[in-house]
Amino acid sequence: MASSPDLLFSLRSNFYIGAYQAAINNSDVPGLSQEDAIERDSLVYRSYIAMGSNELVINEVDSSAPTALQAVKMLAVYLSGDKEGAKASIQEWLSDAAIANNPTLRLIAGIIYMHEQDYNEALKYTNAGGTMELFALNVQIFIKMHRSDYAEKQLKIMQQIDEDHTLTQLANAWLNLAVGGSKIQEAYLIFQDFSEKYQMSGKILNGKAVCCMHMGRFDEAEQLLIDALGKNTKDSETLANLVVCSLHLGKSPSRFFGQLKLSNPEHILVKRAAAAEDNFERAMQSVA
Known part of the structure; x- marks a missing residue:
């Protein structure tokens, strides 16, 4: 039987590569710490959001839930059409010193403002990095801004942390696609490798x-x-x-x-x- 860290690693990997139903199906991970349990729940709810089940997330996450899950709920609210309401809640939490540095809150703020195409605002919350997801989102934002030089700096940080991490490989592929030319073949090989390793x-x-x-x-x-x-x-x-x-x-x-x-x-x-x-x-x- 796989250990809890292995099961959580598998859940993360499924989410990162877009195998959202697999992430949901394999989310029954026993013996997690409170921090890991919150991460698991965040990834599961984000998987539901990615599959268009925003209402499920809005209905299940109540006001007593941890900050990370409240932030994920606001992404569902935003994508359901209440953009101003979601942004107002996110901004209110970001102004609270007690929770402003929560990495999931900063990540969701970055995702929402990237949807808004307000990349400078997104970077206010993501640029400090701190997690592999935040660094990967920075890569995406800089590519959207046509600043592949800054994206490459973020990728190098990720490679120094864990060159084989799923998000590092994905970010490398995104950057190769943005740069183009001979880098396209390198990007293709990364996606090909994923197709052999994962669902x-x-x-x-x-x-x-x-x-x-x-x-x-x-x-x-x-x-x-x-x-x-x-x-x-x-x-x-x-x-x-x-x-x-x-x-x-x-x-x-x-x-x-x-x-x-x-x-x-x-x-x-x-x-x-x-x-x-x-x-x-x-x-x-x-x-x-």
Whole structure:
């Protein structure tokens, strides 16, 4: 029988690679310390959120729950549509010196402000790092800011702590994709290694597919993305990648784009398409 540390390690790994149902299914870890039990519960609730079950988290986490779980609940509240309410609660807790340094609270603040595309605000809470998840989120934020040099510094810190950590390998793959060129093949090999070591997840399939698209292997990318869609028909990143892949293959992306609009109307691809349509309409009216 696996020990509690091994079971918790497995739960973390499943969550990090996007195998959310596996993380939930294997969350019955006995004999945990209070700190580890809170981490387990945080990862389980975040898995439910990743699968779209925001209401379950909102209903189960009550006001007596630890700070980390309250923060996770606010992520569910935010993603359910009450963005201002969630941000107000997060800001109130961050102004409380007794809990402001809670790593999960800082992580959730960073995630919420990354959703807002307010990267400077996100970095206020994440830049000090302290956990592998915070360092990994910093890598993502700096990539979004087109500052791969800063992302690389964060990655080096992670490599010094644990080069083989799942998040270190993922962050390395993200940075390789951002840098491009010969680094794409290195990113592909990382995702390939994950697919051999862990349960195949939508996140891994998307990672491999994006690498394939960068390398011009669109037929292979399409099959990987279809496999990912089979795991979650509402996953917005899979649908967005299928839109792009379909265009490169000369196929109509309308079905995937329609699904994306329904599942995530706030997705940047949907917003860009809407802006382009508005610009086209204005241009047509000006010459009418």
